[in-house]
Amino acid sequence: MSRVLGIEGTAWCASAAVHDTATDETVIESDAYEPDSGGIHPREAAEHMRETIPRVVRAARQRAERMAGDGEPAIDAVAFSRGPGLGPCLRIVATAARALSLALDVPLVGVNHMVAHLEIGRHGSGFRSPVCLNASGANAHLLGYRGGRYRILGETMDTGVGNAIDKFTRHLGWSHPGGPKVEQRAASGEYVPLPYVVKGMDFSFSGIMSAAKQAVDDGVPVEDVCFSLQETMFAMLTEVSERALSLTGAEELVLGGGVGQNARLREMLATMCETRGAKFHAPEPRFLRDNAGMIAVLGARMYEAGDTIPVSASAIDSDFRPNQVDVTWDAGGDVSVTRPQANEIRGAEAVVTMGERVRKERVGKAYRHPTLDERLRSERTRQEARLTSLARREGVPTPVVFDVDDTDCVLRFERVGDRDLREALTESNVRAVGRHLAACHGAGFVHGDPTPRNARVGDDRVFLIDFGLGYHTEHVEDYAMDLHVFEGSLAGTSDDADRLTEAFEAGYESRGDAEVIAQLREVEGRGRYQ
Ligand SMILES: C[C@@H](O)[C@H](NC(=O)OP(=O)(O)OC[C@H]1O[C@@H](n2cnc3c(N)ncnc32)[C@H](O)[C@@H]1O)C(=O)O
Ligand SMILES: [Fe+2]
Structure with missing residues (x-):
């Protein structure tokens, strides 16, 4: 059991909080920066942090003291947002956290702000x-x-x-x-x-x-x-x-x-x-917008798992990505990948009925506006029929399209393969996907959603299906995105992503343009914080 003080200040919200794991109580003290005009000015935001962090931390400490029993330490550890965020703001928060950890002689915990945004939801649910x-x-x-x-x-x-x-x-x-x-x-x-x-x-x-x-x-x-x-x-x-x-x-x-x-x-x-x-x-709104409560909650989990850092290794990281964090606390089980196939599959977009032939219906989505819903469904149905056939003509194994109905958004296909690629993630199969995508790109279009789920494996061939998000394009960036999507889904679904990614790229390079792989590196390295 522990009581952890968290400090947040990545951009606009100066905040300190205390989380008590025994009672699951979280108290938050925040002070928002409101620019007079325009967006967030990093220097003004940092000035706001400098002025208000000491006050919110003082208020949180007082609350911690009231929560503590007699003779018990009020605070067991100090957690802070280490990144991502605006450098000048992060530095002020980190300095305050280090000083407090030294003054109270308690460990310091460096929290990734984005992981905190999601762990608070996992905690509450x-x-x-x-x-x-x-x-x-x-x-x-x-x-x-x-x-x-x-x-x-x-x-x-x-x-x-x-x-x-x-x-x-x-x-x-x-x-x-x-x-x-x-x-x-x-x-x-x-x-x-x-x-x-x-x-x-x-x-x-x-x-x-x-x-x-x-x-x-x-x-x-x-x-x-x-x-x-x-x-x-x-x-x-x-x-x-x-x-x-x-x-x-x-x-x-x-x-x-x-x-x-x-x-x-x-x-x-x-x-x-x-x-x-x-x-x-x-989560409730006070835990959705930036707040130190989520930093204290995750900070407490990390502290209890022994995941603390010495002051000398507590540098901030303004580009800190959530996938750089080694998860030391109990983050639940792995998301699974393969499940038995039923004859009726509810994919993300459509209901697919597998008989001798395959019937695919893009059903209406109640969550989106009816006009947008209709447009997306009929456009994608038409596009899927066109590009599935075009890919076949380019030598890519795809199912024969028997029938297209873009009013009811129904397609009828030949049935291909006997399992999807998620159940047959081998180097030779992903190499084939690489070759197939290179053929599509060579013909001037992208698949749009190349994931292991959208590839079917037969005895000697790997088929691509589900071209509904595809489109014609001459841009190298779009081709690179196709590869990025496939590699991203490998990373998300396989424990052996590195080896498979290599095989996939080797397959692509055997037919495709090296410029696309170079652009892929560019896409991956791009800082996305704007
Ligand atoms: C790195 C860190 O500093 C950053 N945090 C951040 O941006 O503050 P957050 O509180 O998570 O989100 C603020 C954004 O949330 C939007 N927002 C707030 N209320 C909204 C609402 N009712 N509808 C739509 N957007 C809303 C604001 O316009 C603002 O763009 C982040 O998490 O990306
Ligand atoms: Fe945020």
Whole structure:
């Protein structure tokens, strides 16, 4: 049993909290930085931390003393947000934490802010092996625990979800944070189409933000743009969450991050989970937005697992990624991969009935706006039929398409393979996938969602299926993204990802363009905190 004081201050929220593991009580003292105009200015934010951290820490210490029994130490350890975040802010928080740990002579715990955003949901729900959606200011990603670390199953390729919304509201001259204001104005809006960009479990917000700004400049009512922004961005997040549940076989979803305070996002995720028969948990708002409570809760778990650091090794890391953290506490079981196949499979998007032939119906999604829903379903049905046939002509094994109905969104295919690649993850099979993707790219299109689930293995061939997210493109970046999606799903689902990734790339290189592999390295190395 322990009582841990946590300190948070990665960007806008100066906060200190105490978590008592005996009573499961968490008290939080916060002081928000509110810029006079524009977005967060790093120097002003750091100034805010300098001014307010001592006060919130003092208040939290007083609360800890009141919680402690007679003769008992009030605080057993000091935990702090080590990153990611704004360097000048992180340094002030770290300095305060080090000083307090030395003064009280208690251990120091360095917490990853993003892992804290999701662990607070796991703590509150009691879920064992959830998929976690972090929808915060500077980030947006899907995580699943496997083999000692949280793996990034999917993430934004550019801006974090909250920052994207805030950039849009800055264009309108609204003050920071923009998220709550967009939610308010959306209440009276109507749907207008905006770009919808999902690549496997990755996604991008840059196109939609420019389109939203342009729409306002063109005179589209602001309420309508706010409404559609939410409908589109949150449908993207819900779709990738569903795909992650489907790919990993997980049956629990937890939400984390400041954007999780948005009622429409929570509603969409809850509806999606209910339809799938999965469980959904969103922490209460005080634990969703930045707060030191989540730092104290995870800090206490780490402290009890002996995961403390000496002051000399407590440097901050402004790009600290969640998959860099060695999980020392009980993070539940690995998300599983393969499950027995039934004749009716509910994938992320469609109901697939396997008879002599395969019938695939893209069913309506109750969570998304009907107009958007119809558009996505019929576009993807048509696209899947076209690209499946085109890939065959390029020598890639794919099923024959017998029938396309883009009104009811039903396709009928030849049945191929006898299991999917998740159950046959061998080097030679992933090498074949590499070769097949190279052939598609050579013909000027991408698959769009190449995961082990979308490859079927037969006696002597590996078939690609499910081209619904594919599109024609000449951009090397798009080809690299295709590879990135496949490699990401290997990392998320296999314990042997490194060896398989190598084989996959060797297969690609045997047919494909070396420039694409070079671009893939670029994509992987890109700092995504904007
Ligand atoms: C690295 C760290 O500093 C960063 N934290 C962060 O950005 O604060 P957080 O509290 O998790 O999220 C703030 C974001 O959450 C958005 N937000 C707050 N209320 C919202 C609402 N009702 N609807 C939509 N967005 C909302 C804000 O506009 C802002 O962009 C992060 O976790 O990425
Ligand atoms: Fe955050």
